[in-house]
Amino acid sequence: MSRVRGGKTLLLRWVLAGGWLLTPPALAAGEERPIQQVTCSLPAMLEDLRAALKTGTPELQRYMKELIKESALGLPLDELVSAIERERDPAVLEALAAGLATRSSNASDPKLLRPLLLRAMKDGDAQARAAAVRGLRGIHSVEVLEKNADVANYEQLIRDASPEVRQAVVENITHESVNVFAGQNAAVAEAAVSLAMVTEDPALAAKLLREVSMEHVGSEGVRKLTGQLRSESSNVRAAAASALGGVPASEAPGARNSLHELYRNERDPGVRKAILQSIAQLGFASAVPTLEGLRSVDSTLAPEIDAWLKALRIPVQEWSLIRREKERLRK
């Protein structure tokens, strides 16, 4: 691993200062700055990252973080772990944590993450705890934490005293669902449902239920989701109703019955709209009789039901297109 520096002056310093945008370095005409190859040492990279975080552009900051993350694959492990254990700057800690997470994922060794998980659980600084949690973003963190359950778990982290830590947990899960598994993972879906039950923050619970794919959730997860339809928070009830629309076909009949029953007892129009959408999503054309039967329950939502009925008539079997058509009709 190596990179290039020009002369004695750190090239990045010049970049940070924006010098390349203003005037070229002071070189005689035709003279080329000598290029030297140097080792990408961790201290040098950290120094550059700190400088970038202080005065660099967002692009340079991202570059330095990516550089450390990728370089972590080849750095001495002891050096990387030591840096994580002593780092106090949350932003730098997060970059180092992402590096260790990449290293762990590459080596298929979740135990490598134990020093980082200890900081996530026990550090006295809430910002450092949050940074350590964010460092897990982009890997299969649910599985990794299960394999390090004696050190850390999301159930405890989502109850952390710091809202920043709790937010970091939720964003890890939603990111993992979309970007690591493309929605195709049962463990992440189950974790999202369980964490939504554990958290005392309705907004976080709703975010988990809305943004994590339920395509592979199991029966137990569906049972828990159904339980959330009785939440005191209308936001959570609406999110649970939306989530039930995305459960596997094998769970669809039970989900449909629960939603149908809730619609009749629910008073919040936002929740009712979410229920209608999920009934449409679960049944496509076969949902038409159910939707028509619900028209009499709440006349103010008749236009909403009519829009779904029209959208379900378009000759496509692609849910995103049906939903888009319905949204177009309701504009």
Added chain:
Amino acid sequence: MKAKTLFSMLSLCIAGWAGAAGAVDITAYGPIWDDANARVTHTTYYSCNGSYHGALDIGNATCGTWNMRGMLAGTRTWNVVTGYSNCASTPQTPANYVYTNLGGGHIFYQYHHNHSPTSYTQTCDRCALGLVGATGQAYGAHVHGQHNYNGTAQTAWYSGYVTCGTKSSGSLTMGVVRI
């Protein structure tokens, strides 16, 4: 020093870039971490001027020795279909292959590995998934990397990055898969 030169220098250490708004770019690295010997052998056309191939082949003139690693940066679930081994220069066994579902109709495949203790479905970042081998329709050990979108092989992901003879390694970009 020109800005172009500067960025060229910076790129010596770069790992990957995000793509245009709305798209996600995934850097594909060499699957064989044999820096001295791994080379691109075939691209869109066999030997770059033969019949249609539609994928990237990378070999290092060994069989059953070096790991075949997942090519795509980032943690992915690699589904591994495996069980055979072959180092003959003609097809002898069904193909072993691995694939990762990137969502939205995008799937990335790697073919022909020989079975090894690490050949099992796992979620990881460029981990070892088997040994470079010649299972399936292969006339010599190599790795065949293929990006399918809705079932059709894509060639843009490596075009402009590599061609026949280009060096390959775990730290060199072979292409960028945009999803």
